[in-house]
Amino acid sequence: MDMQNRVGSKFGGGGVMSEGQAARDRKERLRQLALEHCDLSKDPYFMRNHLGTYECKLCLTLHTTEGSYLAHTQAKKHQMGLLRRAKEEELLKQREMPVATKKQTGVMAKKVKIGRPGYGVTKGVDSNGAKCLTFSISYPEITPGIVPRYRFMSSYEQRVEAPDPKYQYLLFAAEPYETVAFKIPNEPIDKDEGRFVTNWRDGKFNLTLFFAKKAEEEGKGE
Template sequence: MDFQNRGGAKPGSAAGLADNQDINRARRDRERKLGLEVIDISKDPYIMKNHLGSYECRLCLTSHPTESNYLSHTQGKKHQLNLQRRMEKEERESTVIQAPKMKMPKRRRPKIGRPGYKILKQKDPETNQRSLLFEIDYPDIIDKVEPAHRVKSCYDQKKEIPDDRYQYVLFAAEPYETIGFKVPNKELDTTSGKHFEVWDKGKKKYSVQICFKNTRTTKSLPALPKTRQ
């Protein structure tokens, strides 16, 4: 198309406009390439491309039409100031988080030896069930601490060679040493009144009863044969 002979058109105006656009586009491309060489934009945690194709700075809450424009923003005073504030905030928060880790190690109370104890063997005359009553004395037990007991299998202990014929009853209360007793490895009866524990705070005596289930089963007598009349 001939613009020179067209009315109202200045000679060379269209060509000059196209040249300016090419120059601006080339300048933006050079700025973009230069910025990408200096700053790896893929590692920038604050850049975000929205659905419109423009770029947003999540740190400053600003919007930018191109990457080069965003890169120019990152070198500006506002972005640099927000970066400094964010770094100072993260340093304060990290100091607060690390402070609770500096705890003094807990002081372990020295053990004062084994407590006194008494074991009573019992048998229920009605059910023929056998039971053991443990009475452990803790006269120097720590305030607000109550004794506890636990039944463990032979494989849960390391003092003796495991023997399937036995199990262990352990008793513990600070500051005394934990003591254990080897008992027959029979099934325990945990129904009400059979297995119980009592802590007498006045006498500082801990009583625990364990009851074994009967292993023998009673067979009913065969019915008498019917007699013919």
């Protein structure tokens, strides 16, 4: 279908108003709509100066009326400015984000996050010399009904740091908190009973793991 002709015929089909009149009316309607729908007091770039005129703080332009400011916000210069600003803010956000949660943003960007949970890590060694780690993650404001999840990720699976086969990652996730990851040695984990324990109680998720390789065996061939 030729869209251009279809739109054109619809436009010309009126026949009652002159084209100039129609255009003026349409412009006025749009201006009114814009005024109704956009609260200038919430526009961070809109500023009324001491001369009683208006300024766009983004583009540093001067406007005599609110209407002309509004028209300006629809113009290419302002739109491009907004786009540039959004990109800058996105970059800043990415830089501030902790390494571990960067990967998550693609999947969870639409959900509201309330930040990283508090956590504690304790290291230990059992009587046989096996190294042990205990992670305690605090989720006091977890979404009701949600149980925190964990999973291991290889250094090749993650896309945040350069892969280092000496390490693997242990991730903890619970809405609405950001996912956190811990970089741990890439040694086999002891999955025997009582050697890998998780519990979820009083807003705290605890995970204790033992490495299968004993500390005293380090340095020997495998």
